[in-house]
Amino acid sequence: MTLLEQFQLWLGSIWPEWAAYITPAIIGIVVVLGFVLTTVIIFIYLERRLLGRFQIRTGPNRLGPEGIFQPIATALKVLLKEDIVPAKADKVVHWIAPIVVFAPILLIFAVVPFGKGAIFTDLNVGIVYVVAISSLSTVGIYMAGWASSNKYALIAALRAVAQMVSYELPVILSILGVVLMVGSLSMNQIVESQSIPFILLQPLGFVIFFLGTVAEMNRCPFDLLEADSEIVAGYHTEYSGMKFALFYLGEYGHAVAYSGIIATLFLGGWQGPLLPPIIWFLIKIVAVFCFIVWMRATLPRLRVDQLMAFAWKCLLPLAVINLFIIAAEVLWLPESMPWIMVVLNFAFAGVLILLWSKLFTLGGGRVEV
Amino acid sequence: MAIRTEPFILNMGPQHPSTHGVFRMRVTLDGEVVLDVEPVVGYLHRGIEKLAEGRTYTQNIPFTDRLDYLASMTNNLAYVLAVEKLAGIEVPERAEHLRIIMAEMMRIASHLMAVGFFLNDLGAMMTPVLYMWREREKLLDLFEMVCGQRLTYNYMRVGGVSHDIPEEFLPALKRFVAEMPGLIDEYDQFLAQNEIVLARSKGVGVLPEDLAINIAASGPVLRASGVQWDIRRGDPYSIYDRFDFDIPVGSAGDCYDRYWVRVQEMRQSVRILEQAIPQLPQGEVCAKVPQLLRPPVGEVYGRIEAPKGELGFYLVSDNSIAPYRFRIRPPTLINLTALRDMVIGWKVADLIITFGSIDVCLGEIDR
């Protein structure tokens, strides 16, 4: 029984039926919006300062003490800009695209557990819901690229569709590995059954899932959608003002959402000693995000055919093998000694990753013209 | 059943975050594959060759700064060497040493920038750029100590250099030279074995050896293709024959080799600096040259090994105070001749990094 349902029951005793039905929903929406927007603002600041430290410079430090008002200034700047729509653009699609990109992020948070029982709806197919909703953003990106009537944006949009579709498969397969161990698709169940966090129990699954979601988020090293050294700004070249703000928020929102999913699936969600669960959840999200920023600062970018090759020839087979190993272990190893699984899985992960790195080259090629 | 595709022309226009200046390319693409590249230059044409015909030989030195504005010292050096050859002027020893020191420092600064931006084109988000610029800033501070300028130095004069170095210059330079080899090793370590850098640049944008000679490529582009030709060794100017340094030569002529040759050249430049600093003699820094120099009637082709290639000046004199013809041989324009051959069949991303590995500077191409 989630907190929200308890609240709804209590309200039902003092207010009319329809009010008691709508109020928790509205509260839920407001809380999600508030959480996402606040976290996004914090993440924008965090990323810029952290990236600065990686690049041996301080990040923004002018506005406010240590620059904490920088994201607010960014938001204000973006809101006050003139909204320019290209003359030949498809106006309706151009207008809707940012919304289609941003809205799914808010929807994902409906099934992320923030604490014991603190979840909006405990869907018993929670993780399937998450996977389905997160794919909707791809449609938005394609709409943005198409409607801009700009060749650069179109190239970026096509790359986006190819990339996101290819990386869905390894992500889903590694989620299946987690689901096999838990025995249920509900996000609440997944958190509660992690007496040992799944990152230790399934290191290979974690690596595949992490790389897959970094690719879904279009972050380095897979950020060729907005590779500003190649195709100017990718699918949001022709956007300015509030619509660009939605894309920008959408990118960080995706980072928050996927960090939340990683924290839930692999790091044990809100579990942790001493501090209240929500604080632990936030700590884990921030830790995952810092790691993602670290990857951004360090690694160069893959080319589009290398990206595809990486997804299909490297991650997908590893994900399938991972699934088989987990299924075999769940079937044959006794429940009471999970540490054997940890050791076995680390060994398998090490061997497989070494094997693949020897056999698989990222090279690609020249096409005969 | 084959899908019918139609090639389209993409204009990577003069304003682009990654074309290293106002350079335009009309790329014919079939999906992501490059079918044809047509470079369009001239957006920075300032008419230097024509302007120089109305100014005295010394007044033309600031023009040469603005050619390859990232390596002004070597531009100045090429021009004044040509004028000295034309007019038969002897340069004092101290000035020769100072010129070599400045030229090699300039080579390090230019290559740091080239390597950093090559990695930026690969997508590593400015991090390598900022690391390399940490060193470049130290070099620019040293230049500022000498001539007061950070970018367009106007330091060389016909017959020597314009002023002597201050006393804090040599200790600062010695400190820089002492720590530089370790830092070059650090950069090499980060990046030369990075899987993604290797995958993106090995075998990409190959310039075969015979094509490189045919298009008269020069500098790191030529040496990466396997041709052992460096003007400092093959046709030494100034006092380069007194120093001991190697010429790094690549083998495959791909983007990775061009990057590798530049990193090795930085090491060799540090080596030359280590030898030149203790040998610096006392003396004058500029020969006595009349202010309105009138070289005898004749012509000269003077060339040096600039960081980007063979920078040559063809000067024709008719015994007046201004040159009759002032021709600049731009290394990067000539290196670009084979761009089309290097990138056909590759993808847009490869086009960008191949172009970045040639290391152009628009000031020199357009003059």
Add this chain to the structure above:
Amino acid sequence: MTIALNGEEVAKKITEVVPGSVAAADKMAVVVGSKSLYQVAEFLKNTSGLDFDYLNDLTAVDYLDYFEVVYHLTSLKHNHSLVLKTRCYEREKPIVSSVVSLWRAADFQEREVYDLMGITFEGHPNLKRLLLWEGFAGHPLRRDYL
């Protein structure tokens, strides 16, 4: 050290193969007639012992009576260099044959000479203006332009 070959000696070798081509020769350079430029260039590139495979520079100078197109050639193998020149006496429509098929380095440089001096290179595959825009009238580097 790159040895600058003596123009007179090279002129003798050229006259053996392409008679009547050399208009003048001094220590510095060899001047050939514009009609036989291509043959002389081919001879210089393909003869062993000369092997001029590297075209350093291709430019033109406007001496009001004539245009002089100057080629600086080097041989990387033997490390020697030569200056080859040719003159065009027509002011209105100067034409010289293009050496792009011998040295591709001439590609952009001939376009630039066409652009700034107005000399047409016959046989160049893509003789368009390089530095100035299409539709520009005149050839700025000529001495009588401004």
